[in-house]
Amino acid sequence: MARLAGGLVGPAVGLGALAVARGPGRFTTYAGSSSLAATLTVAAGLALVAAGLVTSFSRPAGRIGDLAVLAGLVWFAPVWVGWDKGPPMVRSLGLIAGGFTFPLLLHLVLAYPSGRLRGVVARTLVSVVYLGAVLTALGRALVRDPFFDPDCWANCTDNVFLLHSLPRLAHGIEVGDRWFTAAAAVALVAVCAWRLLRDSGPARRALLPVALPAILLAAAVTARAITLARVSLEDPSEPAFGWSFVIECTAVILLAAGLVWATIRMRVQRLAVARIITSLGQAPPPGSLQAAIARAVGDPELKIVYWLPDSQRHVDANGRLAAAPIAAPGRAVTVLVRDDRRIAVVSHTAALPDLEREIGAAGRLALENERLQAEALAQLEQLRASRVRIVETGDAERRRLERNLHDGAQQQLLALSYDIRLARTAAQADGDAPTGSLLTRAVDQALVVLGELRALAHGIYPAILAEAGLSAALVTLAEGAPLPVEIHAAVERRYPEGVETAAYLLVAEALDDAARRDASHTTVSVVGDGGRLVVTVDDDGRDRTAAMVQLADRVGAADGRLTVEPTRLRAELPCA
Amino acid sequence: MRVVVADDVMLTRQGIVRLLREAGVEVVAEAEDAAGLLREVRLAHPDVALVDIRMPPTHTDEGLVAAQTIRADYPQVGVLVLSQYVEPSYAMRLIQEYPERVGYLLKDRVFDIATVVDALRRIGDGETVIDPTIVSRLVRRRRREDPLATLSDREQQVLGLIAEGMSNRAIAARLYVTERTVEAHVTQIFQKLHLPESADQHRRVLAVLAFLRA
Numbered sequence: 001m002a003r004l005a006g007g008l009v010g011p012a013v014g015l016g017a018l019a020v021a022r023g024p025g026r027f028t029t030y031a032g033s034s035s036l037a038a039t040l041t042v043a044a045g046l047a048l049v050a051a052g053l054v055t056s057f058s059r060p061a062g063r064i065g066d067l068a069v070l071a072g073l074v075w076f077a078p079v080w081v082g083w084d085k086g087p088p089m090v091r092s093l094g095l096i097a098g099g100f101t102f103p104l105l106l107h108l109v110l111a112y113p114s115g116r117l118r119g120v121v122a123r124t125l126v127s128v129v130y131l132g133a134v135l136t137a138l139g140r141a142l143v144r145d146p147f148f149d150p151d152c153w154a155n156c157t158d159n160v161f162l163l164h165s166l167p168r169l170a171h172g173i174e175v176g177d178r179w180f181t182a183a184a185a186v187a188l189v190a191v192c193a194w195r196l197l198r199d200s201g202p203a204r205r206a207l208l209p210v211a212l213p214a215i216l217l218a219a220a221v222t223a224r225a226i227t228l229a230r231v232s233l234e235d236p237s238e239p240a241f242g243w244s245f246v247i248e249c250t251a252v253i254l255l256a257a258g259l260v261w262a263t264i265r266m267r268v269q270r271l272a273v274a275r276i277i278t279s280l281g282q283a284p285p286p287g288s289l290q291a292a293i294a295r296a297v298g299d300p301e302l303k304i305v306y307w308l309p310d311s312q313r314h315v316d317a318n319g320r321l322a323a324a325p326i327a328a329p330g331r332a333v334t335v336l337v338r339d340d341r342r343i344a345v346v347s348h349t350a351a352l353p354d355l356e357r358e359i360g361a362a363g364r365l366a367l368e369n370e371r372l373q374a375e376a377l378a379q380l381e382q383l384r385a386s387r388v389r390i391v392e393t394g395d396a397e398r399r400r401l402e403r404n405l406h407d408g409a410q411q412q413l414l415a416l417s418y419d420i421r422l423a424r425t426a427a428q429a430d431g432d433a434p435t436g437s438l439l440t441r442a443v444d445q446a447l448v449v450l451g452e453l454r455a456l457a458h459g460i461y462p463a464i465l466a467e468a469g470l471s472a473a474l475v476t477l478a479e480g481a482p483l484p485v486e487i488h489a490a491v492e493r494r495y496p497e498g499v500e501t502a503a504y505l506l507v508a509e510a511l512d513d514a515a516r517r518d519a520s521h522t523t524v525s526v527v528g529d530g531g532r533l534v535v536t537v538d539d540d541g542r543d544r545t546a547a548m549v550q551l552a553d554r555v556g557a558a559d560g561r562l563t564v565e566p567t568r569l570r571a572e573l574p575c576a
Numbered sequence: 577m578r579v580v581v582a583d584d585v586m587l588t589r590q591g592i593v594r595l596l597r598e599a600g601v602e603v604v605a606e607a608e609d610a611a612g613l614l615r616e617v618r619l620a621h622p623d624v625a626l627v628d629i630r631m632p633p634t635h636t637d638e639g640l641v642a643a644q645t646i647r648a649d650y651p652q653v654g655v656l657v658l659s660q661y662v663e664p665s666y667a668m669r670l671i672q673e674y675p676e677r678v679g680y681l682l683k684d685r686v687f688d689i690a691t692v693v694d695a696l697r698r699i700g701d702g703e704t705v706i707d708p709t710i711v712s713r714l715v716r717r718r719r720r721e722d723p724l725a726t727l728s729d730r731e732q733q734v735l736g737l738i739a740e741g742m743s744n745r746a747i748a749a750r751l752y753v754t755e756r757t758v759e760a761h762v763t764q765i766f767q768k769l770h771l772p773e774s775a776d777q778h779r780r781v782l783a784v785l786a787f788l789r790a
Contacts, residue, residue: 415588464661481718482718
């Protein structure tokens with residue numbers, strides 16, 4: 001309602017001001033000095049009001065629009081001050097209000113685009129400027145009698161609030177306000193320039209339409225302050241004053257246009273986001289949502305991570321662990337919530353003040369879907385990692401067992417047998433034939449056990465595989481195989497331990513399987529092909545019925561692929 | 577015959593040493609790792625070093641590496657590698673570079689101490705010794721179109737003894753035939769298998785082993 005009222009009051013105040021400027025304010029206002037000045041004055045004020053209404057109605061979250069409307073109304077204050085023979089109250093109020101135009105515009109520029117002041121510098125600057133404006137307004141109202149002001153021009157008669165005339169103090173306040181405003185303008189330029197330099201890409205592009213007019217405005221304000229220092233009497237017909245006024249009006253019009261442009265751009269973007277999200281379809285591949293939103297809002301660095309409440313961590317769309325985004329200069333972070341639950345955290349350009357609205361309900365639904373997908377993928381990844389761990393632990397255990405057998409049981413048995421052998425010699429020397437033959441049998445049995453232990457250890461893990469690699473181990477395997485094995489294109493280089501073990505066990509299992517299916521011979525081919533090792537075992541046995549699940553598990557754990565055909569096994573093992 | 581014995585497992589080493597001494601072999605030093613072995617070889621200059629294939633620190637192929645170092649640095653010192661692996665790859669690797677005065681025997685072979693003493697003597701004479709278990713594994717290997725099928729039983733027997741590193745004279749003694757008969761068998765075998773006949777005893781062992789592994 002207040003906004004609507006502001007919207008109605010705006011044109012009225014503007015048209016009234018125009019009437020004043022063309023009539024009783026002809027010599028006491030800038031607007032009265034020429035028809036160009038009058039047009040610019042009215043256009044600038046109304047542009048601010050209009051831009052404010054457009055902005056505030058399409059973006060209620062921001063206070064930008066309200067600030068613009070207010071600044072637009074206050075903008076006309078100098079004209080009302082110059083209403084010659086007008087109501088003293090109006091002229092006195094105009095004098096007080098006029099001092100707030102620049103503070104309001106400064107606040108607007110610094111609060112753009114979110115409506116909130118970000119950073120200590122901006123907050124301090126805005127507070128100090130408002131405080132200065134309030135003190136100046138109080139001083140002007142209470143101690144300045146325009147009648148005793150030698151530099152007065154727009155209004156030399158009326159101040160209904162005057163408490164006690166103190167001409168020297170009043171003059172000091174005017175001079176102080178002049179330099180204070182100039183300093184604030186310089187500070188505004190500095191902040192705008194710093195923001196433009198700091199930000200890049202979409203953030204800077206969004207800042208430009210507001211920051212550039214603001215710099216122009218600040219320049220005009222500073223120029224007027226400097227001119228006033230030289231020529232203490234303000235006179236619109238003086239070219240220096242006239243030009244700085246024209247520039248000021250132009251800057252305000254551009255600023256209003258920039259606000260409108262940003263608002264329209266935001267709406268277009270929102271429509272684009274909605275359209276793109278709808279066009280993604282039922283089950284978009286992981287990550288396409290991020291790419292689509294990034295494209296729609298024109299921020300290629302936009303990142304979406306999803307929150308998994310069960311495992312209390314953030315993941316990307318592929319379910320991989322991701323760091324929680326943090327805000328940085330020019331980058332903002334928005335937490336997206338649906339039904340009171342956190343779905344996603346988005347890191348995006350600070351030029352997008354209201355990402356939640358940009359994405360909309362449809363977007364949130366799409367994000368929730370992708371979050372569920374990411375959760376499933378994360379669980380899949382966990383399972384995969386756990387399978388890899390199981391296989392790796394199993395392999396490590398195999399090697400440990402083989403080593404333990406070799407260094408433990410086998411050595412102990414050997415040593416024991418050597419002793420029995422010595423005992424037999426002693427018994428034979430003593431002529432104890434029965435004991436001698438008993439010990440001979442014991443040695444023979446020990447030999448059998450040693451042979452079995454050796455075969456067992458080799459079956460658990462062939463030491464040659466770790467020491468000499470896949471080729472050598474496969475040759476040994478073929479030598480002991482129950483059927484003829486031809487080995488082709490054996491690779492000479494070494495591969496990661498897991499890959500070699502998987503390939504070796506695959507061939508070993510395939511040879512056993514071929515023998516079970518009465519094959520008369522097998523052909524093994526091992527080919528190193530770029531980043532992968534391809535192992536193929538062909539035989540001429542009966543058709544295979546077993547699914548070779550254990551092999552599939554092992555190959556899968558190595559991130560490879562196993563193809564099971566009736567008389568052929570083929571595994572692709574990545575080994576990057 | 578003066579030997580050095582290297583094995584990291586004390587029980588096994590002591591067993592081997594006692595069996596060797598009982599058989600009349602002079603054990604001049606013992607070592608428990610490759611570094612100790614090389615030190616003892618340098619100090620004692622034995623005829624042959626008996627080396628365990630797997631020793632500290634990595635327990636992989638220290639024995640083979642030490643064997644090659646000894647063969648390279650002390651040409652007069654023979655090396656007999658003792659192993660628990662029926663693994664032709666290791667035997668091949670051992671004899672590839674220095675086929676003279678080296679041998680590869682399974683540790684069980686020590687029970688039959690006469691075989692070990694015979695191997696030590698052959699190595700001392702400059703021959704090559706390969707464990708019969710390994711050779712028979714290679715000969716018995718299943719082949720699709722088995723070229724060994726063209727050999728007579730006696731020829732197969734001779735082939736295996738060649739692979740074990742035996743000289744014609746030793747084969748003749750083993751089979752109770754004349755050396756000339758053995759020579760005739762060898763010529764037949766090499767022709768049937770299309771192997772180039774070599775006068776060099778050691779090259780002959782390598783060629784036959786490589787053929788059997790192919």
